[in-house]
Amino acid sequence: MLPPLAELIDSARVVALPMHTRFRGVDTREALLFEGPEGWAEFSPFVEYEDAEAATWLTAAIDFAWKTQPAPVRDRIGVNATVPAVPASEVAAVLARFAGCRTAKVKVAEPGQTLADDVARVRAVRETMGPEGRIRVDANGFWNVDEAEHAVHALNEFDLEYVEQPCATVPELAELRKRVKYMGIPVAADESVRKSSDPLAVARAGAADLLVIKAQPLGGITHALQLVTAAGLPAVVSSALDTAIGLSQGVALAAALPTLEFDCGLGTSSLFLDDVADLRPVDGSIPVGRVTPDAAALDRLAAPAERRDWWIERLTRCHGVLEGRA
Known part of the structure; x- marks a missing residue:
């Protein structure tokens, strides 16, 4: 109602x-x-x-x-650090704001920047996190297939966990996935799910190995859970650059997933100088539960x-x- x-x-x-x-x-x-x-x-x-x-x-x-909301099946959610398209020299300072995070999502393919900038940024993340750290990159669909293939080759030395939305369309994702499958780097779909009139198309086309889902753009937790079930793919819950209030909804979604194999992109409160409540990561995770603004x-x-x-x-x-x- x-x-x-x-x-x-x-x-x-x-x-x-x-x-x-x-x-x-x-x-x-x-x-x-x-x-x-x-x-x-x-x-x-x-x-x-x-x-x-x-x-x-x-x-x-x-x-x-x-x-x-659906009942949670876990009480804390592991989260990743988020590294904007900053110069490599600023990477360590960004990561320092994400206390205890073992995973970093690195923005790449920023308009006006080059692949060399991306390589330098990802290298700085690897050097800061060490060999134990997990690194995923997010291109927001800005590469074509050839550019994406070239970029994945260039970044492969840093042991990527996955590459998120490397290309804009489902056919492009499917083609890239075929090209890089031998490298063992999974492809994740974000915009092809949350901004699509047919969010299951990416799964039907075999265009992704996992889904990145967000509570607000998908119409809420119940609908997002139904989508994941229908797709039959692992899911990572991420933020839409939410305040702590929106993040708590994302946390509730992550807490309700039957299985959760990856750290989630829900630590983005650390990107803010100030927030309506404190939901920054502690020891690489954040608690499940509703948040009331201060x-x-x-x-x-x-x-x-x-x-x-x-x-x-x-x-x-x-x-x-x-x-x-x-």
């Missing part, structure tokens, strides 16, 4: 979280938080997303705030009035989309 818009707005708080390093093109992450009968939830589709896509994120937030933090991180108005207008439009779907 869709709660009345007025009920969402009544508890809505819009926050702006400053970041240590520019990531995904932003220096400050904005989010709208609201409270329902089950607790706090987050609505934070990226600002460039159209209302039809953003409304799915609102579905997830309402589901988390109004409905009882009242002082909500005030300290409150977005300017014009940005609050923008988010309330967006919430109103997306609520209208959901009314139309109902």
Whole structure:
């Protein structure tokens, strides 16, 4: 049941979280938080997303705030460090913010950078983490098949755990997977799942070895679990650059998966200079459980009035989309 818009707005708080390093093109992450009968939830589709896509994120937030969630089967979630597309000289400082993490996800294929930049960054991660560390890279679909094959060869010496969304389309992923299979480097799909009208296409095409899933973009925990079951592939739960509130929803998703073979991308609170609650990794993991924002933090991180108005207008439009779907 869709709660009345007025009920969402009544508890809505819009926050702006400053970041240590520019990531995904932003220096400050904005989010709208609201409270329902089950607790706090987050609505934070990226600002460039159209209302039809953003409304799915609102579905997830309402589901988390109004409905009882699937029971957890674990009480802590191992998480990876996230290394933005920084110069190699800054890698050690980034990793130092992710206490005890044994896995690092490294951004590669950043527009305006070169493969040499990627190699230098991944080498710095390997040197900092040592041979025991696990390294995965994320290209966000920016390579074509030939570029991706070349990059995987160039990065192979660093013992990659997997390469995430190396190419944009499902056919490209399938072709790349064939080309690099002999190297033993798995291919993970992210955007081909969460931004697709047919999220199971990647599994049917044999285009990925595992899925990267995110609670908000997939419409909530129950839908994400159904997707993983239908795909029949291992899953890694990741953040959509959420505040601690959104992260707690991702943690609940990871906690409910029947099996969890990989560290999850849910340690991203460490990318922020400040957050509405403390959900940074301790000994490489974070606890399972709902998070309540700190009242002082909500005030300290409150977005300017014009940005609050923008988010309330967006919430109103997306609520209208959901009314139309109902």
